Amino acid sequence: MPQLSREELDDIYAFAINLGTSAGKILLDAAKSRYGDDRPEERAHIEKENAVDLVTQTDEDVEAYVKSQIAQKYPSHKFVGEETYSKGASRDYLINEEPTWCVDPLDGTVNYIHLFPMFCVSIGFIANGKATIGVIYAPFLDQLFSACVGRGSWLNETQPLPLVRNPVPPLPVTAPSGCIFSCEWGKDRRDRPDGNMHRKVESFVNMAAEIGGRGGKGGMVHGVRSLGSATMDLAYTAMGAFDIWWEGGCWEWDVAAGICILQEAGGLVTGANPPENPATAPIEEARLGSRLYLAIRPAGPSPTESGRQGQERTVREVWRRVRDLDYSRPGA
Amino acid sequence: MPQLSREELDDIYAFAINLGTSAGKILLDAAKSRYGDDRPEERAHIEKENAVDLVTQTDEDVEAYVKSQIAQKYPSHKFVGEETYSKGASRDYLINEEPTWCVDPLDGTVNYIHLFPMFCVSIGFIANGKATIGVIYAPFLDQLFSACVGRGSWLNETQPLPLVRNPVPPLPVTAPSGCIFSCEWGKDRRDRPDGNMHRKVESFVNMAAEIGGRGGKGGMVHGVRSLGSATMDLAYTAMGAFDIWWEGGCWEWDVAAGICILQEAGGLVTGANPPENPATAPIEEARLGSRLYLAIRPAGPSPTESGRQGQERTVREVWRRVRDLDYSRPGA
Numbered sequence: 001m002p003q004l005s006r007e008e009l010d011d012i013y014a015f016a017i018n019l020g021t022s023a024g025k026i027l028l029d030a031a032k033s034r035y036g037d038d039r040p041e042e043r044a045h046i047e048k049e050n051a052v053d054l055v056t057q058t059d060e061d062v063e064a065y066v067k068s069q070i071a072q073k074y075p076s077h078k079f080v081g082e083e084t085y086s087k088g089a090s091r092d093y094l095i096n097e098e099p100t101w102c103v104d105p106l107d108g109t110v111n112y113i114h115l116f117p118m119f120c121v122s123i124g125f126i127a128n129g130k131a132t133i134g135v136i137y138a139p140f141l142d143q144l145f146s147a148c149v150g151r152g153s154w155l156n157e158t159q160p161l162p163l164v165r166n167p168v169p170p171l172p173v174t175a176p177s178g179c180i181f182s183c184e185w186g187k188d189r190r191d192r193p194d195g196n197m198h199r200k201v202e203s204f205v206n207m208a209a210e211i212g213g214r215g216g217k218g219g220m221v222h223g224v225r226s227l228g229s230a231t232m233d234l235a236y237t238a239m240g241a242f243d244i245w246w247e248g249g250c251w252e253w254d255v256a257a258g259i260c261i262l263q264e265a266g267g268l269v270t271g272a273n274p275p276e277n278p279a280t281a282p283i284e285e286a287r288l289g290s291r292l293y294l295a296i297r298p299a300g301p302s303p304t305e306s307g308r309q310g311q312e313r314t315v316r317e318v319w320r321r322v323r324d325l326d327y328s329r330p331g332a
Numbered sequence: 333m334p335q336l337s338r339e340e341l342d343d344i345y346a347f348a349i350n351l352g353t354s355a356g357k358i359l360l361d362a363a364k365s366r367y368g369d370d371r372p373e374e375r376a377h378i379e380k381e382n383a384v385d386l387v388t389q390t391d392e393d394v395e396a397y398v399k400s401q402i403a404q405k406y407p408s409h410k411f412v413g414e415e416t417y418s419k420g421a422s423r424d425y426l427i428n429e430e431p432t433w434c435v436d437p438l439d440g441t442v443n444y445i446h447l448f449p450m451f452c453v454s455i456g457f458i459a460n461g462k463a464t465i466g467v468i469y470a471p472f473l474d475q476l477f478s479a480c481v482g483r484g485s486w487l488n489e490t491q492p493l494p495l496v497r498n499p500v501p502p503l504p505v506t507a508p509s510g511c512i513f514s515c516e517w518g519k520d521r522r523d524r525p526d527g528n529m530h531r532k533v534e535s536f537v538n539m540a541a542e543i544g545g546r547g548g549k550g551g552m553v554h555g556v557r558s559l560g561s562a563t564m565d566l567a568y569t570a571m572g573a574f575d576i577w578w579e580g581g582c583w584e585w586d587v588a589a590g591i592c593i594l595q596e597a598g599g600l601v602t603g604a605n606p607p608e609n610p611a612t613a614p615i616e617e618a619r620l621g622s623r624l625y626l627a628i629r630p631a632g633p634s635p636t637e638s639g640r641q642g643q644e645r646t647v648r649e650v651w652r653r654v655r656d657l658d659y660s661r662p663g664a
Contacts, residue, residue: 035495110555114512115495116573117473141449141473163367163447180446185556191545197537205533213523223442224517226558241448 004099004127006150012074013148016123016135017157019069020146023062023121024139027106030058031115031140055106055113059083062105062121070101077101082253091329093289095252100126102256102288108229117141122231124256131288134260136235145235145257147264153238161265161298162240168266168300171243171310176219176317179243181207182233184226186249196248196325203246203322217321230293234258237295238265244318245295248272248325252288259288259295266298268311278319283312291327294318336431336459338482344406345480348455348467349489351401352478355394355453356471359438362390363447363472387438387445391415394437394453402433409433414585423661425621427584432458434588434620440561449473454563456588463620466592468567477567477593485570485597493597493630494572500598500632503575503642508551508649511575513539514565516558518581528580528657535578535654549653562625566590569627570597576650577627580604580657584620591620591627598630600643610651615644623659626650 004012034054063083070079078100085094095102101123106112108119117140125133136145145161147153153161162168172178183204188196209218225242227233230250237245238261259269268283272292275281286293296314299307336344366386395415402411410432417426427434433455438444440451449472457465468477477493479485485493494500504510515536520528541550557574559565562582569577570593591601600615604624607613618625628646631639 035491035497110512111573114554114573114575115571116512116557116568159367165367180442180448180560185540189540189542189545189550189552191541191550197540201533201537205529208517208521208529209523210521213521218521218523220521222446223560224558225448225560226556228512228555228557236448239447241443241446243446 009132009148010151012125013133013146013151015073016125016133017144017146019066020121020123020135020137021144023066023105023123024137026062026065027058027112027119027121028139030054030061031112034115052113055109058112059106059109063103066103066105066121066123074099079103080253081105082251085251085253093252093329095126095129095288097128102126102131102253104231104251104253107231107254108227111228115140116228118227118229118232120229120231120235122253122257124253124260126256126288129288131256131260131263134257134264136231136257136261138232138235143235145238145261147238147261149260149264151264153261153265155239161238161261164240168240168298168307170302170305170307171296171299171314173302175310175314176207176221176244176321177211179221179314180223180225180241181219181221182225182227182237182242182245183207184228184230184233184247186247188249196327199323199325200248206321207318219317219321230254231258234262234295237297238262238267240297243297244314245293246272246318246322248292249327250291250293255293256288259286262295266307268296268308268315270294270315272322273324274319274322278316283315289329291329292325341464341480342483344457345465345478345483347405348457348465349476349478351398352453352455352467352469353476355398355437355455356469358394358397359390359444359451359453360471362386362393363444366447384445387441390444391438391441395435398435398437398453398455406431411435412585413437414583417583417585425584425661427458427461427620429460434458434463434585436563436583436585439563439586440559443560447472448560450559450561450564452561452563452567454585454589456585456592458588458620461620463588463592463595466589466596468563468589468593470564470567475567477570479570479593479596481592481596483596485593487571493570493593496572500572500630500639502634502637502639503628503631503646505634507642507646508539508553508576508653509543511553511646512555512557512573513551513553514557514559514569514574514577515539516560516562516565516579518579520581528659531655531657532580538653539650551649551653562586563590566594566627569629570594570599572629575629576646577625578604578650578654580624580659582623582625587625588620591618594627598639600628600640600647602626602647604654605656606651606654610648615647621661623661624657
């Protein structure tokens, strides 16, 4: 495929920021229609019938809006969205070398239903198979995260990411101790010893337990956080607020924008499942579509190692403590 | 003790809102000094030496500021703050019938160190032993939660809580299924089968697991959230974003403001530890200072029960699934 020029990319980036902001506003307006003071009778009806249906409708409306805006401005670009995909015939990974928009109109759907502020729209633009532009907008928090390859990562277009950056702090020598560990319980709650829930919980407890505990696997992380949005998890890892994010089960539209923002900020993203030898296995960039992710925040050098070395050391320490998760693609 | 008049209370409320907002601004300014573009050399030094010391200093500074402002305006009122308490000789519960300010200058300290936005100042005012005024300000999010007995609960002084309120939705018939469950891993990470970490994790897994799982204890909650701030957990429960918050180990200054805001919004707060007979035990208001809390969001009536009945039903369903936690007062 022909490379996009710098100017073309910058145009697409500006368009994506506007699109993310206006799509987020639609989400927020729909949320406010549930608690505004107008038309109480209609609202009573809506809440009683099914807040979930209302949210599903908003989800679909926002995806249709985003898709049509893109089709109008860039008719030659491909579009992969959560709603389109769920209703489509194929369960394959649909992203190839063509310029492709990868969009989640509403990440953190459960949060949105309950009006917990950690929900957002996620717009990724992929060129030659690589996440090249990312825009995440959380309208209730009015937080906009954005990045374009070569242009850095930003909060609200004014604050470069990671926030602490002159210099960017190294990862703790004792990582995962001293780190904030971000993880999610997910939807797979089957109570089977070898199910994903129990594999996750065993991993969480290893990361949390005191040093020396759990047969040497205790990681004594500084904190365990669960927000209910993979996209927000990635955004806060790019910001430097979370040191480690480990998750299985998300889709490419949940993470395309976030991975771009994380990488452009200097973060690392690889696979969640530990390789046979965590101490020596190569640390490869996560494949979009793999559904299994381990992200490490941007890190600066310490007197004894580069930022990248600190990130790789942290990856290996996480791999040593987590179990492999079982999230294959339905069509694979 | 003489009752405070409506006018006196309203004056104290207005003062507390101003105080919380200005204290929060000090927190945010100190955070920004860690990532601003001025004096990079000084900042490099600070980050390298110890972000934790810097935060401890800010914590103490903000408490000193809040304490002095109160002493100036209300010299007869008592003051109980986290920093004062930790350095004091007594580990007793220090709140009696006198008008008392109960203040956490910085809740979510670990978040603040890492610059994850879920940190806040918490200012509670207690009259005749009861949380009467509460102000929580999260400056990074610019979210102000406030309440005064008889005046309702508010977000940013303009939006009444809970957000969805015309009508306030009932709790799900299937609760805890359908609910967002807020909980924290805490600092006690001892890897002992009967330690608090394992008791908590067992409870979390019961709440999360599929219906029918865990020997009938599976609660299939809609989501599990951990923010790392008891105060923010309570604020979001008052908002209606979280349905259930269950936690042990927090202190009165972590929860005094939040309990006032939750109760004034129509929420219920009782003890975290299950009584001998969860199905029939009386549901008593949590004692401030008990360190063990179970909070349920504001709830409206359904065709078959009152809001309070739905809350009590949910309390019993949680008690049936959680283990008792061991957090006594050090001086008790």
